[in-house]
Amino acid sequence: MRAIRGEILHFLDDPADRGVEALEYFADGLLIIRDGRVAEAGPAEELLAKLPAGTPVDDRRGKLILPGFIDTHIHFAQADIIASHGEQLLEWLGKYTYPAERRFADPGHAAAVADFFCDELLRNGTTTAMAFPTVHAASVDALFAAAAERRMRLITGKVLMDRNCPDFLRDTAARGYAESHALIEKWHGRDRLLYAVTPRFAATSTPEQMALAGRLFVEHPGVYLQSHVAENRREVAWVAELYPEARSYLDVYDRFGHVGPRSVFAHCLWLDDADRARMATAGAAMSFCPTSNLFLGSGLFDLDRAHAAGVRVGIGSDVGAGTSFSMLQTLNEAYKVLQLNGQSLSAERAFYLATLGGARSLYLDDRIGSFAPGREADFVVLDPAATPLLARRNATCHTLAERLFVLMMLGDDRAVAETWVMGEPAWRRP
Incomplete structure (x- = not known):
């Protein structure tokens, strides 16, 4: 078992159908991984107290964690x-x-x-x-x-x-x-x-x-x-x-x-x-x-x-x-x-299409595309301050939707800090 802490976002449905209810967001969240799969995702304060002693926690506060x-x-x-x-x-x-x-x-x-x-x-x-x-x-x-x-x-x-x-x-x-x-x-x-x-x-x-x-x-x-x-x-x-x-x-x-x-x-x-x-x-x-x-x-x-x-x-x-x-x-x-x-x-719908929407189109949403329990723990860690322009623009953002939109308009491979596959780091920016 291991856990990763940071700003966590994933989707439960298409925002075009359910609006804000289609996403689950934790400003300070914890993603718990067991044997390469998602065990639980939720507020860090609540879940840290439940972790067995000695469980490694990777601290990525200041970064946004999304399904791969x-x-x-x-x-x-x-x-x-x-x-x-x-x-x-x-x-x-x-x-x-x-x-x-x-x-x-x-x-x-x-x-x-x-x-x-x-x-x-x-x-x-x-x-x-x-x-x-x-x-x-x-x-x-x-x-x-x-x-x-x-x-x-x-x-x-x-x-x-x-x-x-x-x-x-x-x-x-x-x-x-x-x-x-x-x-x-x-x-x-x-x-x-x-x-x-x-x-x-x-x-x-x-x-x-x-x-x-x-x-x-x-x-x-x-x-x-x-x-x-x-x-x-x-x-x-x-x-x-x-x-x-x-x-x-x-x-x-x-x-x-x-x-x-x-x-x-x-x-x-x-x-x-x-x-x-x-x-x-x-x-x-x-x-x-x-x-x-x-x-x-x-x-x-x-x-x-x-x-x-x-x-x-x-x-x-x-x-x-x-x-x-x-x-x-x-x-x-x-x-x-x-x-x-x-x-x-919308930015929310765009990131849905790139994660859960893609998984649904491939009939794999029971395995990938979200942080629902049991899903394969593939995820990406995005850095909203990866470039001077991203950092400056994000400093003026007031909502999650605005920050997501800035990431998709100004971001590229430089915004990817880490990529994890089956609960293990697969790529990390030097």
Whole structure:
């Protein structure tokens, strides 16, 4: 058993639904951890008196302790092409993404990038991620191995592409199915690792491969499915040409059994209300990726319509079209995207989306995303005085909401003092 003392905040529900009742806050709090899980969280004065003699207490007063951030869409193989200039989606894939992913045929390269990637997540306070690797089985092995070494919770799976992509990345439907099946048997449910069936997007998979992806999703209860949908208008038109029988882009996936609980679709910009209703009814989730949507000029996410339809929503950095591993910076851009769309994102709701909201979108809120008893003790310690500007601006704040907003607008990786995984320090700022 150990405990950590500081300013503690976590969420019980979506602030859009329950307002201030959706959060639990302790100005001077204590988080008690037993065997890597949350035993209790509450006022320090009350809980310190209950601690067994000799229990170590890490004093972080002056710092804000939140559940670890959850990134619901990111590409580990694109870390080396982040901040590549000047294209929209389809051109960007051909010019930057596919050449970079070619290198992951080399297991040594895959392992080196996986180590960097996991360390960078932890440095930014992200303790759970749903990530795209490449078509190479070695890329999946490398990422799972790196996450397991760090005891992180991670979801990934071999990318499936058997058309409309370079020959050096093109798979076959049969080989994609067979390798995915073997990887599921090897990794799914091991440590804190979970597998996702991963068709890149409908345009790069034949109907045969889409059908086999749906078969994998059904054959292995508990696995996930991740893909992209309706990110870019030209992409939407292209998919409509390839699948003329489908009502919409989302309907392509639905026809192959991809839309259901534990399926997560990135972007979801150019959907209609029928698509949103279908996602809500099926229990599928959207990953809101603001930095990449702005960077590639793709469009503006409609959070209000998603919420009104009852769709699960998490936040995705979408590195490398996304421009930062930092969830604070990603929330910064989410606020701006919604401003442009005539909507307002409160700081409380933003941090909910990055923690419990992400956990709910992944059906993992019984394990991560909050400090409810029994949850895995993943958390981030934020320093509200990490930079001179943060310190000066926070000195003028009068409410928790204002301080959270300042953190998400002015904060970045420098504001992350520590990241803890399963009740143990995993990264600490020097």
